[in-house]
Amino acid sequence: MAHQSALIAEDIEAYLTAHQHKSLLRFITCGSVDDGKSTLIGRLLYDSKMIFEDQLSALESDSRKVGTQGGEIDFALLVDGLAAEREQGITIDVAYRFFSTETRKFIVADTPGHEQYTRNMVTGASTADAAVILIDARKGVLTQTRRHSYLVKLLGIRHVALAVNKMDLVGWDQAAFDAIVADYTDFARKIGLDAFTAIPISGLMGDNITAQSTDSEWYSGLNLMQWLESVEVDDDLRERPFRMPVQWVNRPNLDFRGFSGQIAAGTVRSGDRVKVLPSGRETTVARIVTLPGDLDAAVAGQSVTLTLADEVDISRGDILAAAQDPLPVANQFEATLVWMDDHALSPGRPYLLKIGARTVTASVTDIKHRVNVNTLEENAAKRLELNEIGVCNINLDQAVPFESYSENRDLGGFILIDRLSNRTVGAGLIRFALRRSDNIHWQHTDVDKTARSALKSQKGRVVWLTGLSGAGKSTIANLVEKRLHANGRHTYLLDGDNVRHGLNKDLGFTEEDRVENIRRIAEVAKLMVDAGLIVVTAFISPFRAERQLARELLSEGEFVEVFIDTPIAVAEARDVKGLYAKARSGALKNFTGVDSPYEAPDKPEIRIDTTATSAVEAAEQIVDWLEGREADYTI
């Protein structure tokens, strides 16, 4: 709905023309619980005449029933949407509200103040051009104010208003206001927040929201609405070099091949030279196709379809960039990560990383430090828990075009997705590329994997046995190697306990260490396969993600997953090493199947049911499977 205007009744056409040319400002409001955020937003909606009579009558009846304002209109009820939070009296998610004035349309992200919901605040801030940070005049700058300000700065919001609320409750005391502003100025300087506008307000009474308060004659600055209307919407993006991630290849027929996407930066004109990244091929923009007609030029923010002068191989996720000023490509970054999932970030674990229209596999190789957003201290950390923020090194399985987040949100912001649950678990902001990978090239050797395999008349493979402790992995692995050896195969057996005596003796049994344990084994196995060996491994390897990582390190057909399928009750009854008993008594922590999960394979190459198959039969079955696929290699 829109604000009221005399023009609506008098000259609707003129009103529509004016409305059509309005700009859009997206902003967030943040503050602690009880700072009066919801009340402020309710007030903005109310004062811009966004509330209909039916909503108003519902509001009045709600105010009487559950309101906190003694029968007066409780504006917070207008925006507290979900039933659950109405009962709890707190906002528990990001809500988006809309209102407009004579010159602007606004989208407000109402972000929660409760401490454990950093995730929602970051979400709301990611699309905001401006931020209104609320402070309770009676309480001053709180821990949560610092947290919110830090996040606002981190997410790259350059326009900040400090709304000192509830001024009516401190008798509109200028000294109190000035003290809070001075306090906040100190903090803002520390986090590099260069400029902000402080406004004394009362959301409840409506002072300095849309009209100057009569109680604050000492304040002559903008009221909040004036500030919102005057914030410059950042359009300098169009002055930057052209960049457009390709979202969708548009091929209605053989005669048309276009590349659709939303322009992330710059301006493009037909005839412009563009470079395709990461491939580096160059071509010329032929047409800028839209409905109802072609454009001569298009700018940052527009969704268009480009056709190119040459047949260049381009697919979803590639970026078209100004040829004379292309963007860099890298596969290792330093980035700030905001963790958003209950399940902590484990370094080494592979996640999906989505940046622009491209999704790749990535893992955190190192958490350089965790940021305490309350004190801004940097602490060492082995993991990131929900709502924690850390600076990390990230390694991608392929190079991607990017810009630093501070240059461009759309080209430097990414999300991490858990490969099993598909949840969005983290948000990342690229700081810069790490050049290390450029300096470590895979050493090309004249004798290669094919040559080594040919000499052994076999195909190098990893036979990866996975299953619970006590399932019989080591016994079966040992029998498999003996049989292969007897057949004249060149083999090596990597066994869990043996590896932990040397290569991995620095690792314990926490989830992060288990991930790293498997990563190292997978890398060693990969080198052995490169040497042409048939590697048999016997590790519990409980997590699908890590087994998938091992599979992806190798070429198609080289990874043979063997699921030694033994029900937990059977394995526990065997309890050869007495480990289950220890785990049940609590003497052994993180024991798979007891207090740490085992994720069974979805589609193993081979499944052995040990309740129906003896170890000898199992080994036979595995060796038969392998030999059946060796025909090409047998001389």
Add this chain to the structure above:
Amino acid sequence: MEPAVALSDIEAAPVTSTASPAVDSSRLTHLQRLEAESIHIMREVAAEAERPVMLYSVGKDSAVMLHLAVKAFYPSRPPFPFLHVDTTWKFREMIAFRDRMARELDLELLVHTNPDGLAQGIGPFSHGSAVHTDVMKTAALKQALNLYGFDAAFGGARRDEEKSRAKERVFSFRSAEHRWDPKNQRPELWSLYNARKHRGESIRVFPLSNWTELDIWQYIHLENIPIPQLYFAAERPVVERDGTLIMVDDDRMPLKPGETPQMRSVRFRTLGCYPLTGAVESTASTLPEIIQEMLLTTTSERQGRVIDHDQAASMEKKKQEGYF
């Protein structure tokens, strides 16, 4: 009884404005930004979902969504079918309009009606609005999504419509049972949408999330988007029930003693099943007049819908059950 509306009458109102120039000398307008965002969302779904579908309800929001879909993929056709859940109680003009749009735009149109509900003769007069909506709309939609195996469905809902919608994600995840769990929705950052899901799960996608009712009308006006004539005021046969004007669209409507349809100049702010959709008295016969009336009016558009009055937070509850 008003004669059926001839196809030639179903035109958008006369429009004098032309579409805004693509590159303004200054910044993009809010409508240009909304349009670009919606197109971006649609292309993401087309690229990442296995079997997307666009729900087409024939109303003004659907008209805008359809128009944006045509723009998003031009010169290709939208790479997904359009699904209309037909309760058999829609205004007759809506059905004629739907078929005309499908023909003119060469769309793949799927129409689904709940066969069980049809066999049981479920209708709003005989069973009441709650049962009718549940069986012919909510259950029917789930049936159709399961029947065709759609894993992503575009809907025209907007965040400004209702309080619980204000927190809805653009990509809203549903369990295999089509249930919405407000506590288990993914954070959406920047313009990055995570469309990954397990087999059986599906996504409802709302490309118009950030549009308001005024934006919708203004865009229809600017882009000259065809909408059903029902939105424009005309003499129509109505009866007044519990303070609501109901149009007698066919002879299935049982008239109570003393009820006689009267010709009144009315129009509709939302379109749905005719027995559940209240008309407003109006003389607005052009888009600017409709917009003017909307801006000067004092009740919100959902008030014409019968289902929202039931209880506090009813929309949230319906959504958890799978209502769009």
